[in-house]
Amino acid sequence: MNKALNSPKITVLMPAYNAEQFITAAVSSILAQEFSNFKLVILDDGSNDRTPEILASFARLDDRITIYTNLSKTGILAARDKLLSYVDTEYFAWMDADDISTPDRLRKQIDFLDNNAHIDIVASSWSILGTDDKTIPYSDPEEIKAAMLVSNPFHNPVMMVRTASIQDLPFNYKDCGVKSASDFAFVTFIKYRCLFSTLSDVLYFYRVHPNQESTANSRVQRDSLKLLMCRQFEDHGVSIPPEIRELIRTFPDEKTTIEQANEIGKVYTKMIVTNRDGRWYKEQFLKKHLGISYKRICSQHGLKGLRLFIKHFGTTEVLKGKKFGFSFLADCFKE
Numbered sequence: 001m002n003k004a005l006n007s008p009k010i011t012v013l014m015p016a017y018n019a020e021q022f023i024t025a026a027v028s029s030i031l032a033q034e035f036s037n038f039k040l041v042i043l044d045d046g047s048n049d050r051t052p053e054i055l056a057s058f059a060r061l062d063d064r065i066t067i068y069t070n071l072s073k074t075g076i077l078a079a080r081d082k083l084l085s086y087v088d089t090e091y092f093a094w095m096d097a098d099d100i101s102t103p104d105r106l107r108k109q110i111d112f113l114d115n116n117a118h119i120d121i122v123a124s125s126w127s128i129l130g131t132d133d134k135t136i137p138y139s140d141p142e143e144i145k146a147a148m149l150v151s152n153p154f155h156n157p158v159m160m161v162r163t164a165s166i167q168d169l170p171f172n173y174k175d176c177g178v179k180s181a182s183d184f185a186f187v188t189f190i191k192y193r194c195l196f197s198t199l200s201d202v203l204y205f206y207r208v209h210p211n212q213e214s215t216a217n218s219r220v221q222r223d224s225l226k227l228l229m230c231r232q233f234e235d236h237g238v239s240i241p242p243e244i245r246e247l248i249r250t251f252p253d254e255k256t257t258i259e260q261a262n263e264i265g266k267v268y269t270k271m272i273v274t275n276r277d278g279r280w281y282k283e284q285f286l287k288k289h290l291g292i293s294y295k296r297i298c299s300q301h302g303l304k305g306l307r308l309f310i311k312h313f314g315t316t317e318v319l320k321g322k323k324f325g326f327s328f329l330a331d332c333f334k335e
Helices: 023-031 051-061 076-084 105-115 141-147 182-190 218-235 242-247 258-278 283-313 326-334
Strands: 010-016 038-045 065-070 091-094 121-128 160-162 196-206
Touching (some): 065 076, 105 196, 141 283, 218 242, 242 258
Antiparallel strands (some): 121 160
């Protein structure tokens, strides 16, 4: 038996529901960590498959594991709140029951937080299992904060959190106002109170399959993301007309009319102007990320879209932004 250490430095939190297909790999990836001074707390949310017996077998072999069980399903939001109530260590990290952490994940994230006392949350790059895709989030804390207005720069389980930084914040998942995208609800709630950073190393492998929450509830998740984005604008006194609330950030399969695109441009530029008084964001990052989002919208409208972008953002912003400069012009001339 692997004897538990007296004072674990970190708690790894894992919600699980009917996860028999993948949970062995997920738990094994945590037990294989190079950094061993952790506890793994798993909440089985009323599973009716073999998840409970798989977890019980792991717990018998390693006393760093604690299993809690709900008699019936309460849902992911309530499960996350319950798991957070068990944290009593310096740091905590999330782990999904269908994903895999690399063996050096905990060590590298703990080393970073130990050596950067001003950072409250550190994430990492991640990859989708079975692909060569690699997602590298932004590393500058100020850029991360600005990017959240129109994107979710983190995948929830890649985050490690300094517990003391959020202990007194009045946040809980169940009352966050959305049915999905709870990770984005969390980071947008704390983004003015905490500093984020990321590591460029891929420390997490995300599994895509039909039964996961983000796949099964993709429409609900998308709507939740947009609601949270709208809230951020409105928190700064920038109102969003009802007819474009669902288009404040577009996805590849979503189209706008030229009139809607113009209204979105007005909202984005008002945010930039309002920020000059509020100073919530560095203007260079605010313009960059609103500009990237607006290029996606304007590129649907060809040369009219290009003129619209210049109207709201100016000519100097046209070629700025990773992958969104010359490709934006090319898309506009294709239409």
